[in-house]
Amino acid sequence: MDTSLSIEQQRGENSKLNAGLKSRHLTMMSIAGVIGGSLFVGSGSVIHSAGPAAFLAFLVGGILMMLIMRMLGEMATSSPDTGSFSTYADRAIGRWAGFTIGWLYWGYWVSLMAWEAYVAGKILNGWFPSISINVFVLVTTLALLSINFFNVKNYGEFEFWFALIKVVAIICFLVVCTLAVMNIWSIGEVxxxxxxTAHGFMPNGIAPVVGAMLGVMFAFLGAEIATIAASESENPAKQIIKTTKSVVWRVGLFYVGSIFLIVCLVPWNDPMLGQSGYGSYRRTLELLGVPGAEFVMNFVVLTSVSSCLISAHYTASRMLFSLASRGDAPSCFKLTKANTGIPMFAIIGSCLVAVALALINFSEVLRPKDILDTLMNMTGTIALLVYLVIACSQLKMRRKLEALGGDMPLKMWLYPWLTWLVIIFIVVCLIMMSFMPDYQVLVxxxxxxxxxxxxxxxxHQARCSKRLR
Known part of the structure; x- marks a missing residue:
């Protein structure tokens, strides 16, 4: 045995990720990052509460996400890192900030895994009612999480094909709805x-529209995954620039465009939109007379939640790896397998939490759906906090980069005024929501x-500083 090697290297372990993701993987990830199950399932309740003006919440949320991605792109192209904004918060604001937002973000993704598994289990139980939803939830969780235990290119391949299904489905939806809006589609009721405007554009006032931002932010969070995954590709900076520049048309087409078409075709007070898990896309297809709308949308949602579950596990494990690499999590989580470059212990740690949350479904005392719904409702606020930290980090890092004369392949527009505007907007939204009864507890x-x-x-930062003295 070579005594010059560390114990970890002798055991086939190191602390470096491999560049296993290809350009097409990252391209499809960046497109699919904003097409999650929440778009198909959760948008109905947003429209039902805010009316057609829900379109404005998606529009504003899309603009906000576009600006945040530009800021993140500026920092990531200058210094690609698997910890992404958590690492940049550490460098720009302080170690405590990177620690806080990193663990919050990790908690978001492990919670999302359980929610996505529950949605998948519910769909499969509808197709095979003789098998318990609890069994489907656990089997789905274990089967999909196993993908990330292999080379990262396997994750890239699965995400590529899952994403392709989502993209094709939503493009077909946009085509059919556009034909209906133009009075060319002759089948159906709408x-x-x-x-x-027939039933009021903003029937319940401005408050539900502002509150809808939480649901919208939950839907949008995920676009930043490409900047995290880019660190495991051959040319991270080039891929990040490509992703950041394409986010405008992706948001405009897939989110804002589709929601606008839905509120044009479906009455906001349609009782089906208010039903949990029914979905605005399914209701639109039903009213358009598309045969098999329920099965088609259930298949698309199943594909979406499966894709999101795999991505959630990947992202959570990489964030945990980054936290450990900076000394903000147990050091075992930064070890990677030498032959595959995957952070095995970070994957296992994230997996165990996800499985534990999935097992809540077997409890006869707890109410699994209520617990998962509460966790998901909190994620909108987490998204706003993540965006706030990204904006504050970019504000400080830009000054440092300019002072050092560092290379910036991608720059934020109208710096620093647009960055300050984003910060003020997020703070105002959080303050307003904290006084709204429906959102107060969550915020x-x-x-x-x-x-x-x-x-x-x-x-933690104080203790680490003390050790260095």
Whole structure:
């Protein structure tokens, strides 16, 4: 045995990720990152509460996400890192900030895994009612999580094909709806744009539209995965620039465009939109007379949640790996297998939490759906906090890069004024939501969790600084 090697290397372990993702993997990830199950399933409740003006919430959310991606792209092209914005917060704001947002983000993705598995289990149970939904949830979780235990290119391949199905499905949806809006589609009950204003554009006032931002932010969070995955590709900076520049048309076409078409065709007060898990896309296809709309949309949603579950596990494991690499998580999580370059212990750690949350479904005392719904409702606030940290980090890192004369292949527009505008907008939204009865508990509870993590981060930073003296 070669004694010059470390114990980890002798065991086939190191602390470096391999570049196993190809350009086409990252391209499809960047497209699919904003097409999750929440778009197909959750948008119905947003429209039902805010009316046709829900379109504005998606429009504003899309613009916000576009600006955030531009800021993130500026930092990531200058210094690609698997920890992405958590690493940049560490460098720009302080170690406590990177610690806080990193663990919050990790918690978001492991919670999302359980929610996506529940949705998949519910769909499969509808197709095979003789098998318990609990069995489907657990089997789905274990089967999909196993993909990330192999070479990262396997994840890239699965995500590529899952993403392709989602993209094709939503393009077909856009084509059919556009024909209906133009009065060319002759089948079904609806056509034209009359429902955009016939029942009131903003029937419940501005408050539900502002509150809808939480649901919209939950739907949009995921576009940044490409900047995390890019660190495992051959040319990270080039891929990040490509992803960031394409985010405008992706958001405009897939999200804002499709929601606009839906509110034109479907009355906002349609009782089916208010049903949990029914989905605005399914209801639109039904009213358009598309045969087998329920099965088609259930298949698309099943594909979407499967894709999101795999991506959630990948992202959670890489964030945990990054935290460990910076000394903000147990050191075992930064070890990677020498032959595959995957962070095995970070994958196992994230997997165990996801399986534990999936096992909640077997409890006869707890109410699994209520617990998962609460976790998912909190994620909208987490998304806004992540965006706030990205904006604050970019504000400081840009100054440092300019002072050092560093290379910036991609720059944020109208710096620093547009960055400040984004920061102010997010803070105002959070303050407004904290006074709204429907969102108060979610915003305050998520804020409290963030403050506790921040306090732990400050203590951790102080201890690390003391050791270095």
């Amino acid at each position: 056509k034209g744009v009359s429902n955009l 305050v509870s998520t804020g409290a969790a963030a403050m506790v993590l921040a306090l732990v981060g400050v203590i």
